[in-house]
Amino acid sequence: MQIPNGLDGQGAERHGRDKPLLSVSGVSHYYGDRIGCRNVSFTLYPGEVLAIVGESGSGKTTLLNCISTRMEPTTGEVTYRFRDGSVKNLYRMGEAERRFLMRTDWGFVHQNPADGLRMTVSAGANVGERLMAVGERHYGRIRETATDWLTKVEIAADRIDDQPRAFSGGMRQRLQIARNLVTHPRLVFMDEPTGGLDVSVQARMLDLLRGLVADLGLAVIIVTHDLAVARLLSHRMMVMKDGEVIETGLTDQLLDDPQAAYTQLLVSSILQV
Amino acid sequence: MTLQDTGLAAYNFAYLDEQTKRMIRRAILKAIAIPGYQVPFASREMPMPYGWGTGGVQVTASIIGPEDVLKVIDQGSDDTTNAVSIRKFFEKTAGVETTTRTGEATVIQTRHRIPEAPLKEGQVLVYQVPIPEPLRFLEPRETETRKMHALEEYGLMHVKLYEDIARNGHIATTYAYPVKVEGRYVMDPSPTPKFDNPKMDNCAALQLFGAGREKRIYAIPPYTSVVSLDFEDHPFEVNRFEQPCALCGAEGVYLDEMILDDKGGRMFCCSDTDFCEERRGEAESVSASNGEIV
Numbered sequence: 001m002q003i004p005n006g007l008d009g010q011g012a013e014r015h016g017r018d019k020p021l022l023s024v025s026g027v028s029h030y031y032g033d034r035i036g037c038r039n040v041s042f043t044l045y046p047g048e049v050l051a052i053v054g055e056s057g058s059g060k061t062t063l064l065n066c067i068s069t070r071m072e073p074t075t076g077e078v079t080y081r082f083r084d085g086s087v088k089n090l091y092r093m094g095e096a097e098r099r100f101l102m103r104t105d106w107g108f109v110h111q112n113p114a115d116g117l118r119m120t121v122s123a124g125a126n127v128g129e130r131l132m133a134v135g136e137r138h139y140g141r142i143r144e145t146a147t148d149w150l151t152k153v154e155i156a157a158d159r160i161d162d163q164p165r166a167f168s169g170g171m172r173q174r175l176q177i178a179r180n181l182v183t184h185p186r187l188v189f190m191d192e193p194t195g196g197l198d199v200s201v202q203a204r205m206l207d208l209l210r211g212l213v214a215d216l217g218l219a220v221i222i223v224t225h226d227l228a229v230a231r232l233l234s235h236r237m238m239v240m241k242d243g244e245v246i247e248t249g250l251t252d253q254l255l256d257d258p259q260a261a262y263t264q265l266l267v268s269s270i271l272q273v
Numbered sequence: 274m275t276l277q278d279t280g281l282a283a284y285n286f287a288y289l290d291e292q293t294k295r296m297i298r299r300a301i302l303k304a305i306a307i308p309g310y311q312v313p314f315a316s317r318e319m320p321m322p323y324g325w326g327t328g329g330v331q332v333t334a335s336i337i338g339p340e341d342v343l344k345v346i347d348q349g350s351d352d353t354t355n356a357v358s359i360r361k362f363f364e365k366t367a368g369v370e371t372t373t374r375t376g377e378a379t380v381i382q383t384r385h386r387i388p389e390a391p392l393k394e395g396q397v398l399v400y401q402v403p404i405p406e407p408l409r410f411l412e413p414r415e416t417e418t419r420k421m422h423a424l425e426e427y428g429l430m431h432v433k434l435y436e437d438i439a440r441n442g443h444i445a446t447t448y449a450y451p452v453k454v455e456g457r458y459v460m461d462p463s464p465t466p467k468f469d470n471p472k473m474d475n476c477a478a479l480q481l482f483g484a485g486r487e488k489r490i491y492a493i494p495p496y497t498s499v500v501s502l503d504f505e506d507h508p509f510e511v512n513r514f515e516q517p518c519a520l521c522g523a524e525g526v527y528l529d530e531m532i533l534d535d536k537g538g539r540m541f542c543c544s545d546t547d548f549c550e551e552r553r554g555e556a557e558s559v560s561a562s563n564g565e566i567v
C-alpha cells in the first residue's frame with residue numbers, strides 16, 4: 001500500500017494530497033423517532049481507505065447511504081471535492097449532477113452483486129454501460145476496454161458475452177467491481193463486498209481488492225461487520241454502535257490497542273479466531 | 274370488430290365526447306411542444322380490443338374534422354381487416370371521406386409503416402403504438418425510466434445496441450429501432466421497421482403516436498430532426514432489398530414477401546399497396562397514351 005502508517009490526514013498532506021476528498025459533518029439520520037446514525041463527522045483524503053465497522057443495527061449502513069447520496073440525512077452536510085477542485089454540498093446539487101457523479105467519479109459495490117449488475121445483459125455490456133453512459137460511441141473501443149477490465153478482475157476474456165447469471169458468486173462480485181471501476185472513479189463505496197461469498201473465495205477477493213485499490217489510488221469507504229476485512233483493506237477505522245461512532249483511529253493502532261470497551265470486545269472476539 | 278349501426282347513432286361525432294377530445298387534444302399539444310416526450314393521457318375504452326389500435330383511434334378521433342379525408346393502413350396495406358375496420362368506424366361515426374391514396378389523405382392512421390410517397394405539409398400521420406417506452410426492455414421500473422428521460426440518461430439504449438452487435442455481429446434490431454428526437458428525447462417508433470426511420474426525419478407532416486393500453490401520446494412536429502441511434506463503427510443502416518418490386522419495379526422501397534403457391538413459389542412486392550397500385554396505374558396510362566398494348 002502506498003499510504004504510510006500513522007497518518008490521519010497528515011500523511012496524505014505530505015504526499016501532496018492535502019485537501020479532503022469527502023467531508024462529512026454532523027450527519028444524523030432518524031427513522032421517525034428511531035436513530036439511524038447520529039452526529040457523525042469525518043474527512044476522507046484521496047487514496048485513503050476507511051472502514052466503518054459495526055454489528056448489524058449499528059447504523060453503519062444508514063451512514064453509508066447518507067454519505068453516498070442514496071438517502072438524504074435528516075441533518076448534517078456532506079461535501080465532495082470534484083476533479084476541477086470545486087467543493088460541493090452533495091445535497092444541494094441537482095439530481096442530474098448527483099447521478100452523473102455516481103456513475104463517473106464514484107462507484108458503489110453492493111453486497112449482493114445482483115443489486116449492482118444487470119443480470120440479463122452480457123458481462124461486456126455490464127462493464128461497458130458506464131462508458132456508454134458518458135458518451136462512448138465506438139463499439140470496438142468499448143469491447144477492448146471491457147476485455148481489459150475483465151482480465152484485471154480475473155475473469156477470462158472469453159466470458160465477455162456471457163450473462164452474469166451464468167457466473168459464480170465470486171465472479172459476479174468481481175464483475176460488479178469491474179463495472180464500477182471502468183470510469184476510473186476516485187471514490188468507491190463498498191457495502192460488505194465479501195459478505196455474500198463463500199469463505200473459500202473471500203481471501204482471494206480481498207487480495208484482488210487490495211491490489212486494485214493500491215494500483216488505482218482509490219479512496220474507499222467500506223462498510224463491514226468483519227474486522228478481518230477492515231484489517232486487510234483499510235488505513236483507518238470507525239467503530240459504530242447504536243448509531244454513533246464510538247471509536248476512530250488508524251486501523252493497526254486501533255486493532256492493537258482498542259480503547260472503547262465495546263471495541264475491545266469486538267477485537268478480542270476475532271483475534272481468538 | 275362488430276359495430277351496431279343503431280348503437281353508434283347515439284354517439285358524438287367521431288365517437289368520443291367533446292370533453293374527452295379536448296383532454297386528448299391538450300395531451301397532443303403538449304406532445305408537440307416537447308417532441309419525443311411521452312405525455313400521459315386518460316385513455317378511454319373504445320369499441321374494439323386493445324391491440325387494434327385504440328391509441329391511434331383516439332388520437333384520430335380527437336383531431337379529425339368533417340372536411341378531413343382519412344386513410345388507414347396496416348403493414349402498408351389499406352385492405353387488411355384492421356385497416357378496413359378502422360376506416361369503416363370513422364365513416365360511420367364521423368361521416369368523413371376515406372381514401373387509399375396517400376396524396377389525397379389529410380389524416381393517415383398507420384400501424385407498422387410510413388407510406389413510400391413523401392408526406393406533405395398539412396398532413397397528419399397517426400401511429401398506433403403498442404409499447405411506447407424504449408427503455409423498458411432493460412429497466413422495467415417506470416419511476417426509473419421517467420427519471421432517465423428527465424435527466425437524459427440514455428446509456429442503456431446503447432447497451433441494447435451493444436448486445437445486438439455482440440450477439441449478431443451487427444445491429445440486428447429491425448423494428449422499433451430507437452431514435453433521438455430533436456437532440457433530446459429518445460423515442461420508440463414502434464413497431465415500424467427501421468427502413469422507415471429516415472422518413473421520420475425532417476418530415477413535412479405532423480407525426481402523432483398514440484398508445485391506448487399504455488395511455489401515452491407523443492409527437493414529432495413537422496421538420497423535426499430524428500436520428501437513429503448507432504455506434505461510430507456500426508453506423509445505422511436501413512434494410513436493403515436485393516430486387517425491385519415484382520409488380521411495379523420500384524427500387525428502394527420496403528418489400529413484403531408473398532407466397533404464391535405451396536411449391537415454394539414466392540415474390541417480393543411493395544408493402545405499400547397504394548404506392549404500388551399508383552405506379553402500375555401510371556405505367557398503364559403511359560403505355561396507353563403511347564398506343565401500346567399492355
Ligand SMILES: [Zn+2]
Pocket residue numbers: 518519520521522523542543548549550552
Ligand atoms: Zn410495387
